[in-house]
Amino acid sequence: MGGAAVEMRSVSKRFGSVEALADANLSARPGEVHALLGENGAGKTTLMRVLCGMLRPDGGEVLVEGRRLPPEGTRAAAAAGVGMVHQHFTLVPSLTVAENVALGTREGGGFRLALERVHERLTELEQVTGLPVDPGAAVAGLSVGAKQRVEILKALYRDPRVLVLDEPTTVLGPQEVDWLFGVLRSLVEEARTVLLIGHKLDEILRVADRVTVLRRGRTVLAEGREAVDAPGLARAMIGRETTPAARPARVEAGERVARLKAVGALGEDGRTAVRDVTLEVHRGEIVGIGGVEGNGQRELALVLSGRRRPAAGSADLPATVSLIPQDRGAGGLVAGFDLAENTALAFHDDDAHRRGPLIDWAAMRGTAHEIVTGFDVRAPGWRATAQSLSGGNRQKLLVGRELARAPDLLVAENPMRGLDIAAAAFLRAKLVELKGGGPGAEEAGGAGGRPAGAAPGIVLFSTDLDEVLDLADRVFVLVRGQLIAVPEAERNPAGMGRPMFGSEQA
Amino acid sequence: MIRQLLRPRLRSRRIGPLAAGVVALLAATLLAAAGLALAGYDPAAAGRALVSGAFGSWERFASITLVRATPLILTGLAVALAFRAGVWNIGAEGQLYAGAVAAVWVGLTFPGAPAWLLLPGAMAAAAVAGGLWTLVPVGLKLRAGVGEVITTILMNFVAIHTVAWLVHGPLQEARGVFPQTDPVALAARLPRLGSGRLHAGFPVAVVLAGALWWLLRHSAWGFRVRAVGASIRAAAVSGRIHTGRVVLGAFLLSGMLAGLAGGVEVAGVTFALYENLSPGYGYTAIAVALLAGLNPLAVLLAAGFFGVLQAGAAAMQRDVGVPAVWVSAIEALVILAVVAADRFLRRGMAGKGGG
Numbered sequence: 001m002g003g004a005a006v007e008m009r010s011v012s013k014r015f016g017s018v019e020a021l022a023d024a025n026l027s028a029r030p031g032e033v034h035a036l037l038g039e040n041g042a043g044k045t046t047l048m049r050v051l052c053g054m055l056r057p058d059g060g061e062v063l064v065e066g067r068r069l070p071p072e073g074t075r076a077a078a079a080a081g082v083g084m085v086h087q088h089f090t091l092v093p094s095l096t097v098a099e100n101v102a103l104g105t106r107e108g109g110g111f112r113l114a115l116e117r118v119h120e121r122l123t124e125l126e127q128v129t130g131l132p133v134d135p136g137a138a139v140a141g142l143s144v145g146a147k148q149r150v151e152i153l154k155a156l157y158r159d160p161r162v163l164v165l166d167e168p169t170t171v172l173g174p175q176e177v178d179w180l181f182g183v184l185r186s187l188v189e190e191a192r193t194v195l196l197i198g199h200k201l202d203e204i205l206r207v208a209d210r211v212t213v214l215r216r217g218r219t220v221l222a223e224g225r226e227a228v229d230a231p232g233l234a235r236a237m238i239g240r241e242t243t244p245a246a247r248p249a250r251v252e253a254g255e256r257v258a259r260l261k262a263v264g265a266l267g268e269d270g271r272t273a274v275r276d277v278t279l280e281v282h283r284g285e286i287v288g289i290g291g292v293e294g295n296g297q298r299e300l301a302l303v304l305s306g307r308r309r310p311a312a313g314s315a316d317l318p319a320t321v322s323l324i325p326q327d328r329g330a331g332g333l334v335a336g337f338d339l340a341e342n343t344a345l346a347f348h349d350d351d352a353h354r355r356g357p358l359i360d361w362a363a364m365r366g367t368a369h370e371i372v373t374g375f376d377v378r379a380p381g382w383r384a385t386a387q388s389l390s391g392g393n394r395q396k397l398l399v400g401r402e403l404a405r406a407p408d409l410l411v412a413e414n415p416m417r418g419l420d421i422a423a424a425a426f427l428r429a430k431l432v433e434l435k436g437g438g439p440g441a442e443e444a445g446g447a448g449g450r451p452a453g454a455a456p457g458i459v460l461f462s463t464d465l466d467e468v469l470d471l472a473d474r475v476f477v478l479v480r481g482q483l484i485a486v487p488e489a490e491r492n493p494a495g496m497g498r499p500m501f502g503s504e505q506a
Numbered sequence: 507m508i509r510q511l512l513r514p515r516l517r518s519r520r521i522g523p524l525a526a527g528v529v530a531l532l533a534a535t536l537l538a539a540a541g542l543a544l545a546g547y548d549p550a551a552a553g554r555a556l557v558s559g560a561f562g563s564w565e566r567f568a569s570i571t572l573v574r575a576t577p578l579i580l581t582g583l584a585v586a587l588a589f590r591a592g593v594w595n596i597g598a599e600g601q602l603y604a605g606a607v608a609a610v611w612v613g614l615t616f617p618g619a620p621a622w623l624l625l626p627g628a629m630a631a632a633a634v635a636g637g638l639w640t641l642v643p644v645g646l647k648l649r650a651g652v653g654e655v656i657t658t659i660l661m662n663f664v665a666i667h668t669v670a671w672l673v674h675g676p677l678q679e680a681r682g683v684f685p686q687t688d689p690v691a692l693a694a695r696l697p698r699l700g701s702g703r704l705h706a707g708f709p710v711a712v713v714l715a716g717a718l719w720w721l722l723r724h725s726a727w728g729f730r731v732r733a734v735g736a737s738i739r740a741a742a743v744s745g746r747i748h749t750g751r752v753v754l755g756a757f758l759l760s761g762m763l764a765g766l767a768g769g770v771e772v773a774g775v776t777f778a779l780y781e782n783l784s785p786g787y788g789y790t791a792i793a794v795a796l797l798a799g800l801n802p803l804a805v806l807l808a809a810g811f812f813g814v815l816q817a818g819a820a821a822m823q824r825d826v827g828v829p830a831v832w833v834s835a836i837e838a839l840v841i842l843a844v845v846a847a848d849r850f851l852r853r854g855m856a857g858k859g860g861g
Contacts, residue, residue, distance in 0.1 A: 323743055325743050331740065332744070333737075334740045336736050341732075344729055344733075345744040348730070349726050349746055354726055357727065359724060359726050359729055361724075
């Protein structure tokens with residue numbers, strides 16, 4: 001083995017008063033999948049953006065295959081063979097797959113874009129990676145998983161020596177993750193280097209050869225796969241012991257809070273996304289709905305939370321329904337609004353937060369403060385906008401806001417997605433407390449408070465089957481817009497997987 | 507931690523607009539001077555004419571510059587409000603004409619009514635007509651998802667041609683000579699302020715700017731408007747904001763402000779309706795609103811700036827003999843320079859402060 005493929009030494013970077021990277025070191029060899037782990041805001045993404053030349057570090061140096069990179073400049077990094085798949089999609093929806101891939105390449109040279117060549121090479125890549133993508137398809141019409149594949153293809157197209165993937169598995173279903181890991185293994189067999197940012201330890205441990213852990217901008221651990229285990233990594237990431245999440249006790253369900261009868265809903269494209277869904281939700285229970293993304297979860301969540309009228313059937317809903325949409329807070333927060341303004345989205349017409357027609361911003365800041373401290377949202381200041389927060393902190397802000405409404409019904413789509421271990425454990429505990437109507441419910445009640453026993457009903461959509469099985473009192477799967485109950489005897493991943501991936505029965 | 511959280515980070519933002527203004531003014535002056543010199547005019551004399559035309563005396567400033575600025579303030583507010591709500595109302599010009607027609611009709615139809623009733627009645631009619639003029643675009647937007655950019659532009663043509671028909675036909679003056687209406691009753695006219703031509707519409711516009719700023723900033727309604735404009739999806743997902751109702755309200759109110767501009771112009775300046783009553787106030791309003799960053803208070807400054815430009819340009823034409831086309835070209839250059847400087851400075855700051 002020669003030198004390291006990527007060598008980052010003592011990298012530091014400040015954003016205003018926030019020290020994103022203090023003393024970050026990373027050394028990855030050719031031919032390995034190198035995992036970069038850390039909590040939200042630990043500096044993983046910042047470090048990778050430095051590597052790709054998107055950010056100028058305040059100190060330290062970056063070497064790729066022994067050559068020093070200039071401190072900033074995406075072109076130099078790309079020329080050195082560094083490619084990155086970003087956490088958020090960077091695709092142009094109105095263009096086709098091939099056109100998106102061609103963006104930023106030198107394909108064609110002159111004025112004319114040689115799209116045929118792109119098509120050809122994509123077809124080659126498709127054979128190599130076993131990845132089905134239609135180069136002529138418009139990106140707007142693709143599922144989330146397919147978009148992720150396009151992002152990866154886009155990076156592979158440039159034949160990178162070093163491929164960085166920022167939390168690529170968050171939006172993928174189980175088989176897609178397997179597929180992705182297979183592609184990563186075949187890449188490193190060609191002596192390329194894969195840098196993988198992740199947050200799900202068991203996933204990471206399946207694929208990684210070596211692991212680097214960042215905590216508050218510092219490298220605190222760098223070891224081979226054989227020398228680490230999940231508890232040890234969790235300890236390194238958060239700096240203390242974690243207690244395994246207790247499986248919640250089944251609770252007697254209370255009165256009915258919501259009822260859907262033969263509900264249908266249309267997707268964004270106008271096609272039927274949800275059909276004939278009948279569901280009752282009671283106080284004090286968690287209804288878990290598993291399924292692969294894009295099977296109608298979004299539309300059903302909107303109908304169930306009263307944000308959209310059903311196209312068919314009837315929805316009988318309580319007064320206050322909280323909704324935690326997917327997309328890591330992006331769907332529920334206004335990027336340019338600060339913490340208090342984003343809090344106000346849920347509370348601006350609430351009696352405790354207004355004086356007549358005017359918003360009581362002091363009260364609003366008070367509630368925002370409760371959310372920020374209660375959910376450990378790390379923000380550079382009160383005037384910080386949602387877009388200046390890291391993905392995990394946005395999600396914490398959104399979850400905190402929605403729980404603070406003291407809802408009768410809580411609808412959550414992949415609420416743990418993008419949260420780090422500690423925050424996810426905290427949220428699980430909150431959900432369990434909340435359904436018990438216990439102290440958590442009252443605390444989360446924030447402005448209002450509520451009598452114990454008036455616990456909300458909770459509907460949890462998740463692509464993570466283990467999460468559903470762990471938390472839910474009743475389990476369903478959503479397949480092509482149809483809700484299928486999973487019997488008690490079938491409460492296991494295989495039992496849930498059968499209707500999801502089984503024979504075509506729709 | 508809280509202490510740290512409470513520390514504002516506003517300093518860099520404050521310098522922005524001022525620096526942008528200074529740089530833009532310098533750039534615009536140089537550009538305009540170069541253009542004039544090339545065309546064979548004395549830039550210094552033209553500059554003096556511009557300044558003295560706009561600011562020469564209080565009389566001149568009030569009677570020309572502020573009178574010019576008044577409809578720009580009102581239409582600028584109309585556009586700013588709509589844009590803040592994410593409604594691309596390009597139809598302020600048509601809504602202004604609708605307001606002007608309503609004010610003139612009221613003024614001609616009830617000549618015997620007392621001033622305390624007739625004037626507010628005419629102004630209210632103007633605002634309502636402006637609001638009604640948005641109903642077709644707003645209905646098409648909310649019911650059928652038709653983009654309001656196109657429909658509001660089309661409604662401008664409808665308004666302009668309707669006015670032409672009215673002043674050639676049903677509303678033409680009794681003498682039947684010119685394509686214009688008879689002047690409205692004295693009781694339907696806005697009172698003059700001081701000895702010049704400045705009328706009460708100007709302070710009304712200033713007060714409305716303050717009120718709109720205050721509402722957007724402090725009221726629940728204003729917050730809903732800002733939320734819908736910033737992210738209609740997040741507003742809908744919050745479950746507390748009826749986005750359709752917010753769009754409808756902002757669109758109607760925007761049309762009412764533009765309609766009032768037409769009423770004020772008729773009641774304060776022209777006293778009659780005729781074709782080309784507006785030299786494109788409703789379009790200039792878009793530049794005014796954007797230059798003001800959609801901030802109602804800044805709309806006052808931006809509208810004032812355009813008022814100065816128009817008043818000064820007229821003087822340049824009169825005193826130095828610079829032809830009208832050159833004056834228009836210089837106006838456009840100045841606007842371009844201001845907008846460009848504004849953008850560049852903002853982007854520069856975002857680049858440094860971001861992360």
